[in-house]
Amino acid sequence: MAYGLYGSDGPAYKLSGTKYALAYATVLKDEPEWEVLVHASILNGHRTVVNKGAHWVIELEVGLHRDNNLDDAFDNATRLQNLLWNDSSVTYYRHSNGAELKDSSGTAVSFKLVEFEPLVADEGELKDAVFLKFISVDYVKIVPTQT
Numbered sequence: 001m002a003y004g005l006y007g008s009d010g011p012a013y014k015l016s017g018t019k020y021a022l023a024y025a026t027v028l029k030d031e032p033e034w035e036v037l038v039h040a041s042i043l044n045g046h047r048t049v050v051n052k053g054a055h056w057v058i059e060l061e062v063g064l065h066r067d068n069n070l071d072d073a074f075d076n077a078t079r080l081q082n083l084l085w086n087d088s089s090v091t092y093y094r095h096s097n098g099a100e101l102k103d104s105s106g107t108a109v110s111f112k113l114v115e116f117e118p119l120v121a122d123e124g125e126l127k128d129a130v131f132l133k134f135i136s137v138d139y140v141k142i143v144p145t146q147t
Contacts, residue, residue, distance in 0.1 A: 011060065012096035013111070013134075015088055020079065021096045022132075024063035030094070032142070033057045033135075053139030056101070056109060058092060060134075061119075065127035077130060083113040089137060103140045110137040 012021045032054035039048045062080070064073040083090065089110045091100040100108045115133035 009096040009098075011058075012093040013083075013090040014093070014100065015083070015090045019093070019096065022060060022062050026061045026063075027058070027094075028061060029057055029059035031057065032140070035139075054141070055138075056111075056136040056140045056142060058111070058132075058134040060132045061129055062132060063127065063129050065129065073128060077118070077128075080113070080130060080132065081116050084116045087112070090134070092134060101142070104143050109140050109142075111135065112137055 010022055011025050011027065012019050014020070033056075034054045035052040037050040037052060039050070040046070062076075064077055082088070089112055091108045092111050093100050102108055111134040113132060114135050115131065117131040119129050119131055120127065
């Protein structure tokens with residue numbers, strides 16, 4: 001059995017008190033995206049840059065084809081897509097057997113699913129997958145050592 005300092009299992013999310021593992025997920029992005037305002041003078045070109053804050057962004061590719069059967073894959077895809085349509089907030093776990101992602105003050109970060117894109121992971125074998133993009137609801141500051 002593999003062990004990790006913060007957990008060893010794949011990512012998960014929690015919705016209404018129930019945790020759902022994102023089995024067979026590949027993490028593509030797990031980092032902040034900064035929002036800035038740039039004010040440029042039309043007279044002399046001087047720019048003032050205002051750093052508004054950072055939203056945490058998580059992008060995943062989840063291999064639905066690895067579920068035990070087609071019904072499980074369909075149920076998993078439907079549950080994920082409902083996050084997008086129902087505008088539900090979730091908490092995210094980098095490791096399903098670890099703690100939820102927290103900001104520097106120790107508060108769990110709320111996320112919204114903003115992209116759900118079905119795709120074929122392997123054209124030759126018709127392996128179904130889905131691309132997911134979660135963005136934090138509020139600006140967040142996370143210490144860089146947390147994994």
